[in-house]
Amino acid sequence: MIEKLCFAVLALIHIVPASMLFRPQAIGRLYRIDAIGPLLALLQHRAALFAIVVLACIWAMVDPASRRLAVAVIATSMLSFLAIYWHAGSPPALKSIALADLAGLPFLAIVGWIAFAR
Numbered sequence: 001m002i003e004k005l006c007f008a009v010l011a012l013i014h015i016v017p018a019s020m021l022f023r024p025q026a027i028g029r030l031y032r033i034d035a036i037g038p039l040l041a042l043l044q045h046r047a048a049l050f051a052i053v054v055l056a057c058i059w060a061m062v063d064p065a066s067r068r069l070a071v072a073v074i075a076t077s078m079l080s081f082l083a084i085y086w087h088a089g090s091p092p093a094l095k096s097i098a099l100a101d102l103a104g105l106p107f108l109a110i111v112g113w114i115a116f117a118r
Contacts, residue, residue: 002110003061006107007067009104010108011061013104016030017097027047053073074108074111075108078104081101085097
């Protein structure tokens, strides 16, 4: 049960950026930038990748056999963003995203431990 709850929390963390796939007009507000032209297309693609993360979370909630793969997908997304954020000098405009990912790390650690300890 704890695994499902943790995957649900991880899905919720990623649902807002994933929703930008269907709400491109809101991308600029979410990321506090002028999202036009190629940048808008790139951020919409990012939203599609977040949708995959959300789907991986949901899949892992219903199919225990998929949990290791889901953990790998989620960890790649969250940890790579945090590393890039830190390497870029922790831009203030992206702080809320970094904080959301940081808040999700304990949940990721729990599902990762359970998935790979068995």
